[in-house]
Amino acid sequence: MLLHDILVAQYGGATGLRDKAVLEGAISRAESRLAYGSAEPGSLESLVDATVAVGSGIVSSHPFVDANKRTALLVVRALPNLNDVEFSPPSGEEADAMVNLASGEWSEDVFKDWVLQNSVLRMNVSAHLKSR
Numbered sequence: 001m002l003l004h005d006i007l008v009a010q011y012g013g014a015t016g017l018r019d020k021a022v023l024e025g026a027i028s029r030a031e032s033r034l035a036y037g038s039a040e041p042g043s044l045e046s047l048v049d050a051t052v053a054v055g056s057g058i059v060s061s062h063p064f065v066d067a068n069k070r071t072a073l074l075v076v077r078a079l080p081n082l083n084d085v086e087f088s089p090p091s092g093e094e095a096d097a098m099v100n101l102a103s104g105e106w107s108e109d110v111f112k113d114w115v116l117q118n119s120v121l122r123m124n125v126s127a128h129l130k131s132r
Contacts, residue, residue, distance in 0.1 A: 001017060003071060003074050003075070003078070004017075004064050004067060004071045007067050007070045007071060007074060008066065008067050011067070011070065013066035013067045013070075014065045014066040014067075015065065015066075016064065016065040016066075017063060017064060017065070018062060018063055018064055018065050019061075019063050020063070022061045022062070022063040023058070023063035023064075025057065025061065026053075026054050026057025026058045026061055026063060027054055027057075029053035029054060029057045030050040030051070030053045030054045030057075030079075031050075032053070033046075033049045033050045033053045034046065034050045037049050037050075043121075044085060044116070044119060044120070044121040045116065047079075047080060047083045047085050047121075048080070048085070048112060048115050048116050048119055049112060050079070051075070051076055051079040051080055051085075051115065052076070052108060052111055052112040052115055053108075054072075054075050054076075054079065055072040055073070055075050055076040055101075055111075056072070056101060056108045056111060058071055058072040058075065059072045059098065059101050059102045060102075068102075069098040069099070069102050070098075072098060072101075073094055073095075073098050076115065077094075080115075080119055084121060084122045084123075085119050085120070085121055085122065086119065086120050086122055087115065087118060087119045088118055088119075088120075089114070089115075089118040090118075093114075093118075097111065097114055
């Protein structure tokens, strides 16, 4: 909610949550993917899959009154960073990707492939040094 409110304050639009249960559903999609997904836990694919699940859930279900695509994009940018993943798409592609996802031009799988192509798993240096 805080991320959404910051976006609306900075870029304009209506504030507010349209449906809390819908937002919780989008978040639970990520939890489900992490628990039951086919990707190796902790792998780049697993982390991106969970991130995409939340982002596409927000885009498709519109839990907020306004700024759902912007909020989803911020989630897709923030969650990887929290999990040692660097998400660095080429300049200008992010907005197009969100519009493509929201319009149905891209499936969630195509969106996931795009996020994966633009992500790398950062090595946790301290964990690597401890293992030596």
